[in-house]
Amino acid sequence: MKLARFTVVFLLALAISFAQAQPAKKRLLCIGASKGFQHDSISHGMATLWKLGQESGLWETYIRTDTQLITKKKLGANAKNLDYFDAVFFYTTGELDMDEEQKAALLSFVRDDGKGFIGGHSAGDTFYKWPEYGEMVGGYFDGHPWTQPIRVIVEDRAFPATRHLPATFEVRDEIYQFRDISREKVRVLMTVDVTSVDLTKKGVKRTDKDFALAWVRQYGKGRVFVNALGHFNDVWDMPGMQKTWLEGVKWAMGLVPGDATPRPKPAN
Numbered sequence: 001m002k003l004a005r006f007t008v009v010f011l012l013a014l015a016i017s018f019a020q021a022q023p024a025k026k027r028l029l030c031i032g033a034s035k036g037f038q039h040d041s042i043s044h045g046m047a048t049l050w051k052l053g054q055e056s057g058l059w060e061t062y063i064r065t066d067t068q069l070i071t072k073k074k075l076g077a078n079a080k081n082l083d084y085f086d087a088v089f090f091y092t093t094g095e096l097d098m099d100e101e102q103k104a105a106l107l108s109f110v111r112d113d114g115k116g117f118i119g120g121h122s123a124g125d126t127f128y129k130w131p132e133y134g135e136m137v138g139g140y141f142d143g144h145p146w147t148q149p150i151r152v153i154v155e156d157r158a159f160p161a162t163r164h165l166p167a168t169f170e171v172r173d174e175i176y177q178f179r180d181i182s183r184e185k186v187r188v189l190m191t192v193d194v195t196s197v198d199l200t201k202k203g204v205k206r207t208d209k210d211f212a213l214a215w216v217r218q219y220g221k222g223r224v225f226v227n228a229l230g231h232f233n234d235v236w237d238m239p240g241m242q243k244t245w246l247e248g249v250k251w252a253m254g255l256v257p258g259d260a261t262p263r264p265k266p267a268n
Helices: 002-021 042-056 100-111 131-137 233-237 239-252
Strands: 026-034 059-064 087-093 116-120 146-154 168-175 187-192 212-219 222-227
Touching: 026 042, 042 059, 042 087, 042 233, 042 239, 087 239, 100 116, 100 131, 100 222, 116 131, 116 239, 131 222, 168 233, 212 239, 222 239, 233 239
Parallel strands: 026 059, 026 087, 087 116, 116 222
Antiparallel strands: 146 168, 146 187, 187 212, 212 222
C-alpha cells in the first residue's frame, strides 16, 4: 500500500514538474475582415497559421472575422481583449470597423507593450484614412500591375523568416507595389526581380524599380512582419512559404532573434 501510494505521488510530482517545464503557448489573434476587395484565400491563410501553430506547438490561434477583440477595454461573456494576445495578424482590406479607442489600443499593443503585428498579403490595403496604421505597417498598397509567374529575390538570407529560401525562386501570384514605404524604416526581406516583369505595363508607378514583397521593422518596443505574397491558396501551400510564415510569426512574437535594422537596397 505504501509503495503504491509513493508511486502515485511520485508520478504526480513528475507530471507537475514536466508541465511546469513546458513553455506556455503564445496566442495569435487572426483577423480576416474585408471592407474592400474580397480575397478568397483569407480563410486558407488563417487556417494555415492555425495549422502551423498546432504542428509547432508554439501558439494557439484565435480566428475572427470581426475586430471586437482589438481593444484594451474589459469585455464580458468570456471575451478576450488585446492583453490576452502576443501578436495580431491582419488579412484585411478597407476601412475596418474600429473606433478611436481600438485604433489607439492596436498601436499601443505593438509600440508600447512590445507585442507583434503580422500583415498578410493585403494588410497594406487597409485603413488608408488612418495614417498611423500605414506608418506601423510600413507602407500602403498602390496597385498590383502583375498577376503572373515572377522571380523573387531573397535579399536577406540571414533573417529567420527567409534564411531557408534560395537566393531566388519563382512564384505565380498577384504582385503588389507599395507607396510610402522607406528602406530607412523597414528591412526588406524579399523583392521582385524586375527582369522577370514588364516595367512598361500600365499601372506600374514606381520609377525606382524597387518592389518590396516582404519586410520587417521595429515599431517602438514591438515587431512588425509583413508578407505581401499569398493572393492564391497554392502560395500558402508552398513548403518554403509556410516556413517563412512559421519563422515570421515566431519572430513577431519574440520567440527568435532577428535583425530588423533598416538597410539600403543592395547594388545590382
